[in-house]
Amino acid sequence: MSWFIKTFQTSIGKKLIMAVTGLSFICFLMAHLAGNLILYGGENAFNSYAERLHAFGPIITIVELGLLFLIIMHVLIGSVLFYQNTLARPIRYKVYKSAGGRSLGSATMPYSGFIILAFVVFHLINFHFADKTGTTIFQIVAKAFENPLYVVIYIAAMIVLAIHISHAFWSLFQTTGINHPKYTPIIKITGIVISLVFGVGFGFLPVYVLLI
Amino acid sequence: MISTTDKKNINLTLKIWRQKGPDNKGNLETYHANDISTDMSFLEMIDVINERLTLEGKDPVAFDHDCREGICGMCGAMINGRAHGPEKGTTLCQLHMRHFADGDTIVIEPWRSRAFKIIKDLAVDRSPLDKIIQAGGYISVNAGQAPDANAIPIPQETAETAMDAAECIGCGACVASCPNASAMLFVGARISHLALLPQGKPEAAKRVQVMINEMDELLFGNCSNHRECEAECPKEISITNIARLNREFIKSGFF
Ligand code: HEM
Ligand code: SF4
Ligand code: FES
Numbered sequence: 001m002s003w004f005i006k007t008f009q010t011s012i013g014k015k016l017i018m019a020v021t022g023l024s025f026i027c028f029l030m031a032h033l034a035g036n037l038i039l040y041g042g043e044n045a046f047n048s049y050a051e052r053l054h055a056f057g058p059i060i061t062i063v064e065l066g067l068l069f070l071i072i073m074h075v076l077i078g079s080v081l082f083y084q085n086t087l088a089r090p091i092r093y094k095v096y097k098s099a100g101g102r103s104l105g106s107a108t109m110p111y112s113g114f115i116i117l118a119f120v121v122f123h124l125i126n127f128h129f130a131d132k133t134g135t136t137i138f139q140i141v142a143k144a145f146e147n148p149l150y151v152v153i154y155i156a157a158m159i160v161l162a163i164h165i166s167h168a169f170w171s172l173f174q175t176t177g178i179n180h181p182k183y184t185p186i187i188k189i190t191g192i193v194i195s196l197v198f199g200v201g202f203g204f205l206p207v208y209v210l211l212i
Numbered sequence: 213m214i215s216t217t218d219k220k221n222i223n224l225t226l227k228i229w230r231q232k233g234p235d236n237k238g239n240l241e242t243y244h245a246n247d248i249s250t251d252m253s254f255l256e257m258i259d260v261i262n263e264r265l266t267l268e269g270k271d272p273v274a275f276d277h278d279c280r281e282g283i284c285g286m287c288g289a290m291i292n293g294r295a296h297g298p299e300k301g302t303t304l305c306q307l308h309m310r311h312f313a314d315g316d317t318i319v320i321e322p323w324r325s326r327a328f329k330i331i332k333d334l335a336v337d338r339s340p341l342d343k344i345i346q347a348g349g350y351i352s353v354n355a356g357q358a359p360d361a362n363a364i365p366i367p368q369e370t371a372e373t374a375m376d377a378a379e380c381i382g383c384g385a386c387v388a389s390c391p392n393a394s395a396m397l398f399v400g401a402r403i404s405h406l407a408l409l410p411q412g413k414p415e416a417a418k419r420v421q422v423m424i425n426e427m428d429e430l431l432f433g434n435c436s437n438h439r440e441c442e443a444e445c446p447k448e449i450s451i452t453n454i455a456r457l458n459r460e461f462i463k464s465g466f467f
Contacts, residue, residue: 007465010424011394011434012458081434085392088326088433094240095319097293099389101439107391109436171437177459179452 012175014077019172021074026165026194028067033201039208043138050137075117082110105167112164119157126150142209151206162199169194221247222314226261228273229321234329234337240319250310254297255280255287257309275334282306282446285381288388289334290321295385295444303383303446323388327395327430338384340430341398347426348419349402351411364410377404379447386441386449392433397441399427400453407460417464424461 007013038049054060105112130140144150169191173179178187224245231238248257255277262272278286287304291297297307312318322334329337378401386397403420406412412419435454442451 003465010461011396011428011432012424012461013465015434015458016462081436085394085433085436088393088431089324090326091324093290093293093321093324095290095293095321099294099440099443101441101443102391106436106438167437174437174451174455175458177455177462179455181452 015175017077019175021070022168046138047136105163112160115160145206145209154206155203158199158203162195166195225317227319252309254307255305274332280305285383288383295389296446301448325387325393327432341382344426348422374405374408377401377453385444389440389444391438394435395432396435396454400457401449403457404453420460420464
């Protein structure tokens with residue numbers, strides 16, 4: 001077991017955990033988005049989707065606990081990396097210019113990450129821990145987005161998520177050693193497309209709910 | 213700023229980091245460099261300043277240099293916030309003053325990283341990079357007669373990739389330009405050039421482990437894949453070498 005712990009204590013090991021946990025969030029978000037798009041099918045379609053999902057019972061709980069564990073790992077290790085990287089250059093440059101490597105996404109990973117974390121907590125309080133007696137999930141959602149402030153918060157959070165993933169997606173391949181002139185350009189384009197799909201796909205839902 | 217001037221001689225304002233020793237506080241001091249020939253290299257320009265300072269009885273600016281032909285890896289400083297200056301694939305000794313314009317202000321700072329100590333002014337102790345190599349960046353060979361040059365067949369493409377990685381001159385610009393002061397490009401280059409070749413394979417797993425442990429212990433930062441290193445490296449070492457380093461690490465840990 002000690003080789004296992006030692007491997008993940010190294011700088012590359014920590015990055016591998018970030019990559020694997022992050023990839024699992026991306027997979028989760030794809031499923032989550034596919035489910036949410038059922039909202040466009042109207043109130044009944046969405047409610048019956050929620051019912052069928054909850055019919056899985058304990059499987060859902062296990063997946064939820066798994067995601068909770070992964071997000072704790074991602075946040076804790078991300079924080080350690082951020083802290084160590086800040087320490088690695090105690091005296092800053094008076095003048096520093098990017099040579100063109102950094103992107104908006106890469107330069108803001110820890111900040112976008114913490115904003116996403118705050119949003120996830122807010123989001124779970126809104127919908128997951130909401131009192132569901134005598135109401136349907138569609139009604140809870142519709143009621144929440146009657147408040148324009150909620151709509152704004154949700155859209156802003158999805159923009160931040162898209163920025164995080166715009167770097168995270170190609171970066172997780174680089175971290176796991178997958179980089180080749182043949183296919184890295186495709187990975188980079190895929191990352192941008194996924195960011196846009198998440199940003200627009202999730203971000204437009206509150207507007208749609210507000211409009212209907 | 214990166215304009216090329218036709219004018220033969222230019223006047224510059226330099227803001228140079230001066231620091232007496234490793235434990236002293238330093239600061240930027242302003243110098244006027246007048247009548248600088250655009251044919252000079254950046255280091256020759258500092259030579260001119262130093263000659264004047266010496267004649268005035270003042271302490272000349274300490275800076276690292278050796279070959280002055282872009283192959284030894286000794287020179288290097290941040291020029292207006294860019295490692296080795298604004299030109300791509302160029303060491304500081306090969307940066308020429310024709311890339312600056314008359315009247316420019318140039319800020320010159322030493323490489324900064326927790327792992328690198330400043331010896332004096334712009335001279336920086338980069339021996340931590342040597343320590344990483346000493347930890348495992350070598351191959352073991354039995355002493356005896358030199359083996360036949362082509363006894364072990366190596367595909368041309370593999371040899372080229374290994375040689376591209378072996379181009380690293382250990383200057384430390386990757387660490388200096390990395391927002392996290394990470395040494396992953398340097399280590400990636402060293403690991404790659406050995407792991408690609410048959411002679412480096414027997415010790416590949418152990419090598420990557422000890423070199424990464426040494427790198428972490430010396431308190432270099434973690435790689436966030438910002439790609440500043442690749443953009444600033446005077447030998448244009450590619451981050452595909454960092455990906456190979458990551459692969460070698462995964463192989464050594466799990467397979
Ligand atoms: C569901 C949302 C999230 C997704 C899809 C996601 C995805 C990812 C992925 C794939 C990476 C790996 C990049 C690599 O291997 O180089 C990453 C890195 C990172 N994530 Fe997240 N993440 C999410 C939420 C968060 C949260 C809540 C935080 C809170 C602190 C966070 C902080 C970070 C940091 C700091 C890094 C950069 C680590 C480094 O390169 O030094 N992320 N993210
Ligand atoms: S990888 Fe490039 S920047 Fe880094 S030490 Fe080697 S030559 Fe210098
Ligand atoms: S002095 Fe040798 S590379 Fe610049």
